[in-house]
Amino acid sequence: MCSLVRLLFLGVLPLLLFFNSVYSQGTGIPPNESRTLGKLLPNVKLVDSYGNTFDIYELKGKPIILSPIYTHCNSACPIITDSLKKVIPKLGKPGEDFWVISFSFDPKDRIEDIRKFQQDHLIDGFGWKVVIAKDKEDLFRLVDAIDFRFMTLENRDFVHPNLLVVISPDMRVKRYIYGVVFDYRDLKRALEGESFLEKARPYLFFVGLIGFASTSLYILLKIFKKVK
Amino acid sequence: MDRAERGAFITAVAFMGFFFALIVYAAKGLNIDVPTCITDVKPFTQGQVIQHAPDRYEIHYLAKMWYFEPADVELPVGSTVDIYLTSGDVIHGFKIDGTNVNLMAIPGTVAYARVKFDKPGVYHIVCHEYCGIGHQNMATKIIVKGGEQQ
Numbered sequence: 001m002c003s004l005v006r007l008l009f010l011g012v013l014p015l016l017l018f019f020n021s022v023y024s025q026g027t028g029i030p031p032n033e034s035r036t037l038g039k040l041l042p043n044v045k046l047v048d049s050y051g052n053t054f055d056i057y058e059l060k061g062k063p064i065i066l067s068p069i070y071t072h073c074n075s076a077c078p079i080i081t082d083s084l085k086k087v088i089p090k091l092g093k094p095g096e097d098f099w100v101i102s103f104s105f106d107p108k109d110r111i112e113d114i115r116k117f118q119q120d121h122l123i124d125g126f127g128w129k130v131v132i133a134k135d136k137e138d139l140f141r142l143v144d145a146i147d148f149r150f151m152t153l154e155n156r157d158f159v160h161p162n163l164l165v166v167i168s169p170d171m172r173v174k175r176y177i178y179g180v181v182f183d184y185r186d187l188k189r190a191l192e193g194e195s196f197l198e199k200a201r202p203y204l205f206f207v208g209l210i211g212f213a214s215t216s217l218y219i220l221l222k223i224f225k226k227v228k
Numbered sequence: 229m230d231r232a233e234r235g236a237f238i239t240a241v242a243f244m245g246f247f248f249a250l251i252v253y254a255a256k257g258l259n260i261d262v263p264t265c266i267t268d269v270k271p272f273t274q275g276q277v278i279q280h281a282p283d284r285y286e287i288h289y290l291a292k293m294w295y296f297e298p299a300d301v302e303l304p305v306g307s308t309v310d311i312y313l314t315s316g317d318v319i320h321g322f323k324i325d326g327t328n329v330n331l332m333a334i335p336g337t338v339a340y341a342r343v344k345f346d347k348p349g350v351y352h353i354v355c356h357e358y359c360g361i362g363h364q365n366m367a368t369k370i371i372v373k374g375g376e377q378q
Contacts, residue, residue, distance in 0.1 A: 027266075027269065028269070029266065032261075035259065107280045136280065136282070137281065139281070140280070149340075149342075151266070151286070151312055151338070151340075152288075153272070159266070205256070216241075224229070
């Protein structure tokens, strides 16, 4: 009886709290990380706030902090951008150590909109670029590659998950960081080299599967042996 | 253990293993999405079709006694559609025939599923949860046009 109570307190309660915190974090539909992590980004054409068109693969060689936003946002996106502005000086210089891209996913956003966003938020526009996709096809290729889903509301508003995506120097989706305010340690860890766990991620599922299968096999054998 | 008992036991476990393997295959091999229920947004009060790109749509379905809004929708073949569904009154069902979209319209929440229409044709949508006296007439359709048929 006592052990049951202890199990509840040590095992189930933290689990419930964990799920609670996970659920309260996001709005909208969270991305399915298992489908995107480690996958190569498509080579989409982007347009920055100065009107220059470039391929995202031109940024190869440095990690990218990709921040999906839309310019008419007046709730989460400005907070995300301001938080990034506070955190980024602690990590290095954008353009030299890494790239920062604020990417507008609003299909209606034009260059004027992102230019205004760039000027309002005092973003330099070079190391930290504010971009839109060249055309709709590119937009949805990029949005699908990070499994970012949004729901359209009235007045050009959207329901969307609040997150940053860290892209590795070889253009693979590396890590998602959720929330509207960020801790520089999270970002630092994401920008650094891959940890063992990240390398093992594709195999984790199969390790679990083997564990599950062997456990059930063991239980079955046990049951039959007991009877025999 | 009796022989018959053991046979039943092994059969049951084998079936469970088979179904588990199917679930794993659906999730990992077929990339099937599980419907999502969004509970932290204010549900929309109007149904509408939003076109983002030539093959990208968002449809907001409002289920009410006893119709869906918007009514018939026409889409080009190959469209990827984000379907959002809410209810204006009681709980309704939402099943697009011929796809794996099977949602529940719950007042106060928004249900979500993504579907890609690869084949042209008429996709009937029915309410499959009893919602009152007019339930059997509650249906609409998506007409997917284009492709080889035309």
